Amino acid sequence: MTRLFRPYGKKRGQRRTGSRRLGSLGEALFFLFFFGVGASGLTLMLTRFAVPEWRANRHFVPAQCVVLNTRIASRQSDDGMQFRPEVLIRYEVHGTTYEAATFDIHQAYSSQREDQAALLAPYQVGGTYSCWYDPADPRVVVLVRGYNWWMWLMLILPTSFVLLGAAGVLRAMLQSSTSVERRSALVRKAAQLDLFDEAPARSRDYPHVPRIDNVTDSPGTHLAYRLPVEMTSGWPLFGMAVFCLFWNGIVVWAAVRVVGDHLAGQRDLRAALVLALFAVAGLALCAHFLRQCLIATGSGATRVEVSGHPFFPGMTYQVFLAQTGRLRIDLLEALLVCEEEAVYQQGTDTRLATERVYQQSFYRRQSLEVRRGRSLEDVTEVHVPVDAMHSFHSDHNEVKWKLIVRAEIPKRRAYQRSFPVVVYPLPEQSDLG
């Protein structure tokens, strides 16, 4: 039975279980639900708010009215009493006299009674004012017109649901009715037609090889290109800094209030105790953040420059290494490394697997001392193996090449810094010519 009807899919080795057709149906239903919710919300907002407001501003006819009475209308809701302004007016349309209790087109209630009362202030009983009535139904009349921009902005929400839902349904239909090869060919054709594609010709000639712009845009001081360092600790440090600021901001805000209350003679020992605990935690956070910053930056900067880029198999390149800071190094080593990366789903989690498949130590020095103001500099060579796989990048799979500089420092944890490089495949024979 499960062979005929498999409601869920698993990846078993190189194949997937589960019905593709059922998957597409589920996807279509999911996006149809989005579309339905969006369409309902949009219809409701348009018919209830947007269209009446638009008509009141654009199509209602001006007239004069006399105010007979003003009052604050009220109603009981789940959130308590709610209020709205109401003005009883008398006006004439084509010889017929009408009376209506009105204000604006929405007649919305609010919990702020004073605000609603303030809206009635300009209207005096017996006074004559401008009003606007609906030519299609003169009983519908307003004293106040204007656009509620917040409401128009809110239309973005259901509209995005409608667009997302419609795109999802179309995509699911396209997926179920066309082969994976045809879809891929369509995507390729669309990419070729992209007028705004700024990829250099070389990148287009080597499909699925990563672009090299971020390296070739940065010239070196000793050799042709300075390699960018792979940031591994930047985002965690940034996140920690934001959290640290947020936490200590709350502590400062609370401290100002507690001190203010204290000066005003309201002493709250419990609040002061809680604040002290929060302040201690805030200080600990700051200390941890500073320590991480010191670990990240304390070893000084490492600079790597290369004589050519991209790398090609079988070629040898000069490498310039520079280490700044003030430290003693037991071992300084530079490696050329190739790693495979694969992104896969495990349940609802997205996981990344990494495997190193090539490693060549091309520089190794022991017992070094780097003095402040005088960086350690050296030039060496790296040879790319003739049968090396080129760098490769697709949505879920990657082959990455990089230069790694690692240092072992006495009484401290060894550190290493990675500098991504791109290895191209050897071009076709005619290109070598």
Place this chain on the structure above:
Amino acid sequence: MTDLAIALQLDEHDGPYWPGEIISGRYGVRTAADDDVRAVELSILWYTVGQGEEDLAVHHFERRAADSDDEGHQANFSSLRHFQSKLPNSPLSYEGILVKIRWCVRVRVFRARGKEALSDKRFFLGAVPRAQAVTPSP
């Protein structure tokens, strides 16, 4: 015993293909009933195999529908049709640990009745040796 046979042949070639080389061959479909085939697609593509989710990209694609061949006549799927394409510079075939890149010529047949049928003919682009796992330096 199936009532549909896909013929897919690559023209003779020694060893792996290289970037810029022409790959060529013939393909056709034989069925018991003439009207059983709605469309036939030929693709030259690569796909990934391994721990990661599968990626796939088509390098060359052609589709023949039953009611519209090149001259607007009823397509004749049983006669072998020639195809050829210049191979790209990348990606090369690769047998890694986590990532494997495989090139193939694929014929997919859409039938009027029953499931789609497909036939693959694998080939190698380049000659990158099989990868070996390496223990990273401490």
